[in-house]
Amino acid sequence: MTNKNKTVVRSMDILNLFIDHIELSFQEVIELSGIPKTTAFRMLKSLEEMELLEKGADAKYRLGILFLKFGxxxxxxxxxxxxxxxxxxxxxxxxxxxxxxxxxxxxxxxxxxxxxxxxxxxxxxxxxxxxxxxxxxxxxxxxxxxxxxxxxxxxxxxxxxxxxxxxxxxxxxxxxxxxxxxxxxxxxxxxxxxxxxxxxxxxxxxxxxxxxxxxxxxxxxxxxxxxxxxxxxxxxxxxxxxxxxxxxxxxx
Structure with a gap:
């Protein structure tokens, strides 16, 4: 598996967490996904920039507006x-x-x-x-x-x-x-x-x-x-x- 493919797979691992959870903190994403802290931070930032996730004022992540469009x-x-x-x-x-x-x-x-x-x-x-x-x-x-x-x-x-x-x-x-x-x-x-x-x-x-x-x-x-x-x-x-x-x- 290439590094690029690993990134996609891990990103999907993060997004799949929100099937069972409405919102998650940064720490909860790390614990549930098993992804290293620095890698998780970078992926969350990218997913947020792409509107796949959004970060609320409470610092918790939720599925972003793009999913509403796709849905x-x-x-x-x-x-x-x-x-x-x-x-x-x-x-x-x-x-x-x-x-x-x-x-x-x-x-x-x-x-x-x-x-x-x-x-x-x-x-x-x-x-x-x-x-x-x-x-x-x-x-x-x-x-x-x-x-x-x-x-x-x-x-x-x-x-x-x-x-x-x-x-x-x-x-x-x-x-x-x-x-x-x-x-x-x-x-x-x-x-x-x-x-x-x-x-x-x-x-x-x-x-x-x-x-x-x-x-x-x-x-x-x-x-x-x-x-x-x-x-x-x-x-x-x-x-x-x-x-x-x-x-x-x-x-x-």
Whole structure:
């Protein structure tokens, strides 16, 4: 084990103490962890600077504000997944297409749920897999409904790279797709993440009106022709609207 790894492990040993203890003094941290005094002091200082721990006026340490932020994110993702899953199942049984649920993870989206038991072809999407926010209907459904400033900053900083033959690699075209999504309430993609596949996606909003997730119907490109796409759009928008409603979103 390298010195760097030892530092990480020992830091986790300290943080794990707070699973069973709301607050601890410096001396209590030393006694419970078995870490030498000087090492413990240095680690506590670093954890405090990173907001993983906070030191009160009583000189006792408690879990810091960063854990509240992480806890909120984990809670939000669990909540949307729990609410969405039965609706995803219903939509899958109706359309026989794969149904995906994603949340934002920085400049990427991560797939946190998928229902595809009746979809015979395995697609690019899989739980835990990530994709860039610009690529694919589901990811772009989140990007399109971010605040204007965030979208502008993203478009200025991102380099558009192709993943399949239909990936949007032109920023003007990407902006047009974002405008279309905002006007119509959904996104559509053809061969953007994987050749010969299509997807239709719509955003999911929380009680503050913030886009926190997106859901898509996805399958072989041939299934999204001759008016079927329009049918999928209406079914999907009804499903995502219901998830948003259960999350406390009130559409004006």
């Amino acid at each position: 909120h994110l984990v809670s939000m993702r669990l909540d949307v997944r729990k609410i969405a899953y039965p609706i995803m199942n219903e939509l899958h049984n109706d359309t026989k297409e794969a149904i995906n649920l994603i949340v934002r993870d920085g400049d990427e989206a991560i797939y946190i749920e998928k229902v595809d038991t009746k979809q015979k072809v395995r697609l690019y999407t899989a739980i835990g897999r990530k994709s860039s926010l610009y690529a694919g209907a589901c990811s772009r459904a989140v990007l399109s409904f971010l605040p204007d400033g965030e979208i502008k900053e993203y478009l200025e900083s991102i380099e558009l790279k192709p993943f399949a033959k239909g990936t949007i690699t032109d920023k003007e075209r990407l902006y047009e797709a974002i405008v279309h999504a905002r006007e119509h309430g959904y996104t559509i993609s053809h061969s953007e993440l994987e050749n010969y596949t299509s997807a239709i996606a719509a955003p999911i909003f929380d009680h503050t009106g913030e886009v926190i997730a997106a859901m898509s119907i996805a399958g072989l490109e041939t299934n999204y022709q001759e008016g079927r796409a329009e049918i999928f759009v209406e079914k999907l928008k009804m499903a995502t609207a219901e998830i948003s409603r259960q999350l406390g979103y009130e559409q004006l």
